[in-house]
Amino acid sequence: MTDPIVCPQCHGRCGTRYGRLHLACTFCGGRGVVGGDHEPAEPPPPPERPPPALQQRGWSLLATVVPCPYCFGSGRVPHVDQQSRTLTSLPCTEC
Incomplete structure (x- = not known):
């Protein structure tokens, strides 16, 4: 600084x-x-990833309606494979 x-x-x-x-x-x-506390040349680093859905605002209201926070009650969890660029659906391990 x-x-x-x-x-x-x-x-x-x-x-x-x-x-x-x-x-x-x-x-x-x-x-x-x-300069000082307001240095435009050094912006703060971006977050590595967004917070999990369970930690975001509004989840507490949705949790009253949706039984499972991972599959939203469907029993299946979608997963994107970055290498093969395909979308797969796996059984939910939390239900």
């Missing part, structure tokens, strides 16, 4: 004004400075 410096894109103006409309600078996010 670096010390905060004036944004090289907007020169510290935090964006551009068009009449009453103010558009925030896309480089500094409308702060007017870059």
Whole structure:
């Protein structure tokens, strides 16, 4: 990280004004400075994979209707084989 410096894109103006409309600078996010805690050159790494369905919001409501979180009550779990690029269906081991 670096010390905060004036944004090289907007020169510290935090964006551009068009009449009453103010558009925030896309480089500094409308702060007017870059560096320190707001370093645009070092974005946070993306997550490795999305969280499991059971940890996502809304599952608790769906769990009242669906008996199994893996096969959703069908008894079969779909699986995509990346090497052969085929879709297979396996019996659910949780039901």
